[in-house]
Amino acid sequence: MQRRLSDYLLITLKGIAMGAADAVPGVSGGTIAFISGIYEELITTISNVNLSLFKTLKTSGFSAFWKAFNGNFLVALLLGIIVSFVSFMRLAKYLIEYHPVLIWSFFFGLIIASIYFVGKQINKWHLPTVLALIIGTVLAFYITTLPSSANNESPYFLFIAGAIAICAMILPGISGSFILLILGAYKTLSDAFHDFDLKRIALFAGGALVGLLSFSHVLKWLFKNYHNITLALLTGFIFGSLNKVWPWKLTDLVMEKTSGLVTPLSDITTLGNLTIYQQQLADFDSFKVISETSILPNMYSVQNNGLDPQLVPAVILMITGFLTIFILERIGKKVK
Numbered sequence: 453m454q455r456r457l458s459d460y461l462l463i464t465l466k467g468i469a470m471g472a473a474d475a476v477p478g479v480s481g482g483t484i485a486f487i488s489g490i491y492e493e494l495i496t497t498i499s500n501v502n503l504s505l506f507k508t509l510k511t512s513g514f515s516a517f518w519k520a521f522n523g524n525f526l527v528a529l530l531l532g533i534i535v536s537f538v539s540f541m542r543l544a545k546y547l548i549e550y551h552p553v554l555i556w557s558f559f560f561g562l563i564i565a566s567i568y569f570v571g572k573q574i575n576k577w578h579l580p581t582v583l584a585l586i587i588g589t590v591l592a593f594y595i596t597t598l599p600s601s602a603n604n605e606s607p608y609f610l611f612i613a614g615a616i617a618i619c620a621m622i623l624p625g626i627s628g629s630f631i632l633l634i635l636g637a638y639k640t641l642s643d644a645f646h647d648f649d650l651k652r653i654a655l656f657a658g659g660a661l662v663g664l665l666s667f668s669h670v671l672k673w674l675f676k677n678y679h680n681i682t683l684a685l686l687t688g689f690i691f692g693s694l695n696k697v698w699p700w701k702l703t704d705l706v707m708e709k710t711s712g713l714v715t716p717l718s719d720i721t722t723l724g725n726l727t728i729y730q731q732q733l734a735d736f737d738s739f740k741v742i743s744e745t746s747i748l749p750n751m752y753s754v755q756n757n758g759l760d761p762q763l764v765p766a767v768i769l770m771i772t773g774f775l776t777i778f779i780l781e782r783i784g785k786k787v788k
Contacts, residue, residue: 455524455525460524460525460528461528463490463532464529464531464532466484466485466529466532467529467530467531467536468533468535468536469484469488469536469780470482470484470485470529470532470533470536471532471535471536471537471538471540472537472540472544473559474533474537474621474629475540475541475544475629476540476544476548476555476559480620480621480623480624480628480689480690480693481533481622481628482621482622482623482624483562483570483624485622485624486566486570487565487566487569487570487777487780489781490529492675493522493525494529494622495622495668495671495672495675496672497526498664498665498668499665499669499671499672500521500522501521501665505517505520505521508520538645541642541645545642548727549727549730549736550731552699552701552725552727553700553752553761553762553766554699554762554765554766554769556697556698557699557762557765557766557767557769557770557773558769558770558772558773558776559697559773560694560698560699560770560773561770561771561772561773561774561775561776562774562776563690563693563694563697563773564694564770564773565773565774565775565776566624566690566777567687567690567691569777569778570624570683570686570687570690571683571687574680574683574684575680576680577680577684580684581683581684582684584681584682584684585685585687585688585691587685587688588685588687588688588689588691588692589688589689589692590688590692591689591692592688592689592690592691592692592693593692593693594692595631595693596693597695597743599705608655609637609640610637610640610641610644610652610659611655611656611659612659613632613635613637613656613659614655614656614657614659614660614662614663615659615660615662615663616631616635616659617629617631617632617635617637617660617663618659618660618663618664618667619663619664622664622667622668622671623671623686623689624687624689624690640652644656695746698746699766700746700747700748700749700752701744701745701746701747701752702725702745702746702747702751702752703725703726703727703741703743703744704717704742704743704744705717705741705742706720706726706739706740706741706742707739707742709737709738709739709740710738714742717729720739722757723755723756723757724752724755725752725755725756726739726741726744728756749763749766
């Protein structure tokens with residue numbers, strides 16, 4: 453397809469949105485790709501990377517290879533993803549630590565809108581699509597309830613984690629960053645980016661490349677043969693992920709990072725949320741959340757000694773998140 457420079461700039465902007473989403477545990481860059489209208493092209497482009505593509509390079513030259521590779525599209529998209537992911541990971545860390553209710557409210561609104569925009573693309577509802585929706589919802593919800601693992605410092609583990617997480621990153625509704633948290637690789641990776649540890653970054657990227665090339669073929673086949681069922685499954689994934697991004701949380705279990713001891717938060721403080729406790733200590737490194745429960749805003753206030761649940765700004769940010777997806781969907785209609 454013939455694209456202008458302005459089209460590629462829009463694709464880069466979509467990549468920036470995808471990278472920002474993937475940097476936040478609980479939010480999927482795949483959702484952004486789907487809403488912005490580039491998801492199926494992305495999956496098809498990745499799945500077309502095979503030996504025959506490189507034979508084209510040998511027999512027909514670089515120009516034919518680059519066109520078959522859809523290179524301009526990938527470069528424009530990856531540029532946005534990489535720049536955004538690396539830079540936003542630090543910002544996301546700050547926002548999650550100091551403004552958790554507000555940042556999660558924004559992403560909650562974003563995901564609510566995503567459910568509508570992905571679901572409306574299902575052309576026909578029948579028993580298989582309904583079952584796929586239910587299965588996707590239950591599976592995603594279950595994943596959000598899994599406890600986080602202890603941090604794994606092995607650099608070679610990052611290769612395996614990269615292969616697993618990238619599959620989640622390209623699935624709407626399943627957060628690659630949250631999968632990294634469950635695997636115990638999120639902090640190792642974020643530290644690697646922070647310290648510019650090229651060895652660990654390369655190992656993660658290598659695993660991600662292997663996982664991406666493998667899983668994209670599965671997704672391409674599913675879209676080709678079971679389009680509506682696949683869309684219903686993905687809609688379920690997005691719906692089930694709402695539990696993870698619900699802004700008001702009660703922390704159940706925490707782990708002391710030095711000793712590895714897991715204990716109820718209530719044994720440490722009268723506060724009901726670890727982040728609030730960490731803010732008071734100005735220490736975000738000693739403990740990590742192992743499990744937490746979504747609660748209502750009024751209970752959040754009760755559990756945290758009358759702390760303001762920030763309901764009004766939270767609702768405003770939910771609406772902002774919803775409108776962000778609406779804008780992305782409009783842009784997606786312009787560039788496909």
